[in-house]
Amino acid sequence: MSEPLIVLSGVTRTFGTGAAAFQALRGVDLTIEEGEFVAIMGPSGSGKSSMMNILGCLDTPSGGSYRFRGLRVEDLNRDQRALLRRHALGFVFQGFNLLARTSAQENVELPLLYRGETVEARHDAARAALAAVGLEGWGHHSPAELSGGQQQRVAIARALVTNPSLLLADEPTGNLDTERSREIMDLLVALNRDKGITVVMVTHESDMAAYARRIVRLVDGKVESDIRNAAPAGVVPGAH
């Protein structure tokens, strides 16, 4: 079998120093293969976001090792990690994190701008990505003119416009009602299934976690359980 996409071994993350030091991750071992759909669950403060930041190369482990496609991330410098994010990763956040007063189209084009793609390539790719999330024709709207569900879809379009290997979503449905949440989950499932994008998603709702094929539970900065979901929701149309 080929190299796993993600290998965390004994990853720790300590915030602060001395007496004020706090260990958010206490030795996480986790392997994720290419094409998986993983849900990370756990109580608040259990270290889910800390782990996502490390997976997303926004942060580095205090101890242990993180290999992304065999690459030791902790050995990379700030710019190298930025390039890794640019070319291999996509992010979706709970708070959408779109640029205000910027059209959906421009928001989606942003990662391509940093890749130095031509104007036409950016336009076409962004339009295609918006269409893929069901927002065809909404490109000229600014975030303030869109509903929460639509904003999150723009964020997903922005994350997938670069065809990332790994999509990281930290509570992507945290600000949405159930109906909107299900639409977003269906979208993520479809991306995972049709495009083969590996999805790692944090959620504290078991309804949403049920869409994943694997559920990892974190407690106090450690993996408490790692369960395969034989019959994930949403895979068969109309299953829920």
Add this chain to the structure above:
Amino acid sequence: MIWNALLLALREIRRNLMRSFLTILGIVIGVSAVITMVTLGNGATRAVSDQIASLGSNLLIIRPGQHLGPGRDSAGAAAFKVADVETLKTQVSGLAAVVPVTNKSVTLVAMARNWSTGVTGTTRDWFATGKWQIVSGRIFNEAEERAGAAACVIGETIRRELFGSQDPLGQQIRVKQFSCEVIGLLASKGQSTMGNDQDDLLVMPLRTVQRRLTGSIDVASLMISVRDDASMDIAKDQVSWLMRERRHIGAGDNDDFSVMDTRQIAETLSGTTKVMTGLLGAVAAVSLLVGGIGIMNIMLVSVTERTREIGIRLAIGALEREVLLQFLIEAVALASLGGIIGILLATLASIGGAALMHVPYLFNPAINLLSFGFSAAIGVVFGYVPARRAARLDPIEALRHE
């Protein structure tokens, strides 16, 4: 990468038009102040030279003392006498006219109205030498000149202030203890560039002024016009030599009078306006620097305000130097925009100001380019600190920023 950063920067400027405008206000004001000051100063300098040059290139002016212009010091040097006029006329060849001039400040009264002005006591040659025209009436004749008659020729301002809509000819004007009859009206020359009203004058025969106003036979200055067929340089040398002799100046001593031709006078006076131009320009340049500090201030606020945006950019994969460049280019683009708007404003202000001040509008490419370059440089200098702060943000912290 630069092109991308420029694109991002321009988008950002467009997106926050109001803030962008406030940011560059200081630069706009600074640039327009510098350019306007220098342009108007240059115009004034040119106007001063033009005005004096309009008297003709064949004019010599002799004054006691060695200095000319504001702060001149002629107190120590003896005044001229009427006899000097006669001697110059007879002993120096090639002179068309030698005109004595004496001035006195007085208050005029006529038709129950007052007006303070300067009386010029001179001879009939003064009118032709100073290129004055008569619009109505006449100038004093030889008999009046010799007798020191109470006859006067007035400028347009005095006519307006004392007589309003009435015909001034034949009217009496009280000057101190005596009255003089208005016999002529001078054509208006308008305001001079140094700001004084050239039409605010009253001209009388020299003898009248000496006898009735100054009570001395002194002559304050001499105007000499040189004939067209004679050499200015030779005339000047001869005048100097003769005056040295008449004033008993020893071989090794300096002149206690100055003989200047119109070109020299123009240079001396425009030297003064040049210094003024330099000073005003320097003050305006300080305001440009203050504008730069304004840019830094607002860029720093902008970095704090846009922390989340910077976090998004970093998370998406922007490199540190790309964020740095974005903010730096934004600062430079803003400052340059301020420079361009400043140049446009300055052009309008200079054209308007030149019209108001009656000076020519002289477009000065150097000062425009310099101000533009300087404002762009200010963008780099004062944009660097905020840009570096933005680039060094921690993406996680930045994303969490509210």
